[in-house]
Amino acid sequence: MAPPAPASALRRHRASLEGILDFSSQPPLDPAHRASAKRRFDQIINHFESESIRPGRDKYDRVKLVSLTYDHSTSEKSKDRLLAAFFAFAGLSITVDEDINFEDPTSQDELRASLDNFADYLFDNFFLPLKASTKKTPQPSPASHSAVTSTQRQGHIFAGTPERIANLRGACLIRDRYRCVISHKFDQAEALKRFGLQRRGQGEARDQDGQPLAGQRFEPLEVAHILPHSLTQLDSGGELNASKEAALAILNMFDDGAAHLIEGIEIDRPGNALTLTQPLHTYFGDFNVFFKPEGTVPHRYHIETFLPQGFTYDVPVTRTLFLTEERNIDPPSSRLLAIHCAIAHILHLSAAGDYIDDILRDADEYGIRHDGSTELHRLVGLHLNNWAGSQAHGNVIV
Incomplete structure (x- = not known):
């Protein structure tokens, strides 16, 4: 697990959540601002890419998950939405045409924490529930x-x-x-x-x-x-x-x-x-x-x-x-x-797919581990948000 994010990064993260799902009134970026935002986004991704998975701290590649989500967006408008969400999480202006400053260690740590928070937001609100709930479409009797x-x-x-x-x-x-x-x-x-x-x-x-x-x-x-x-x-x-609203908003980041x-x-x-x-x-x-x-x-x-x-x-x-x-x-x-x-x-x-499989398999085989290693908060979130219905995983219903 990644270490707790710095307090200032978490404040920006929480403050950004209120408006991050509502893209309906957001104007598209003009070509100059889009190019600037993409350049600065790439600077952040490239800077942290060499330490994508930190042994003992990361269960999946957060940097790659964010980068790939951008790469697989199908339109400029979808890519604009992802950039706007990412810069909101990072507490950065999307329209400022300045290179990212990696010289200050505190700012760098906060930026990495923001990147991790954004990846976890995508993971917890889209990739995890989507994969956990697609195991099987219930099969009714054949229709007349x-x-x-x-x-x-x-x-x-x-x-x-x-x-x-x-x-x-x-x-x-x-x-x-x-x-x-x-x-x-x-x-x-x-x-x-x-x-x-x-x-x-x-x-x-x-x-x-x-x-x-x-x-x-x-x-x-x-x-x-x-x-x-x-x-x-x-x-x-x-x-x-x-x-569910968050998941649908993230879906619109793809298309x-x-x-x-x-x-x-x-x-x-x-x-x-x-x-x-x-x-x-x-x-x-x-x-x-x-x-x-x-x-x-x-x-x-x-x-x-x-x-x-x-x-x-x-x-x-x-x-x-x-x-x-x-x-x-x-x-x-x-x-x-x-x-x-x-x-x-x-x-x-x-590697997010393997991590999700590990979470569900671990719950199915061992239930809630006494050593606290079970991803209980994620399993509870699936259950409370009605993602996986009554699907049982060991002693945990998700």
């Missing part, structure tokens, strides 16, 4: 055709989460032709249904392309959210809590306006979901499998993994995602897949 049609954009009023997820699964199965979009294995339940009809003399069991199902590969399929349902889950008062893609019931629309086998759902939810656009062909992706060789033989692979002939079910959003890919790389390259 009538339920599937209700997912279309005709002003349908969704009744509740189980119905929405059931509708989502049905819509994705139809759109994805009852196949995992990565492995192309056919849905086992649907195959059994079609073979049953064949035994009753109702024609040969075939897939959506008219090919015989006999000899094909089958596996139970699941609907997987690209960004987790819990990201927009309301509290008991029907409101987003401060933690300005992306939060609107998953507002309310949009989180459970087909544009935020894929059909996957159970193992690939787990790997995708853990940000160990990701989609990168392949060339200029729409909806074509090269699918890769950070997993060691031997964990899955379904990737790497290049796939063009399925579309319905009528185009009445949205394809997976390229913007959301790009955000998922960015998060996967940040978690992997900064």
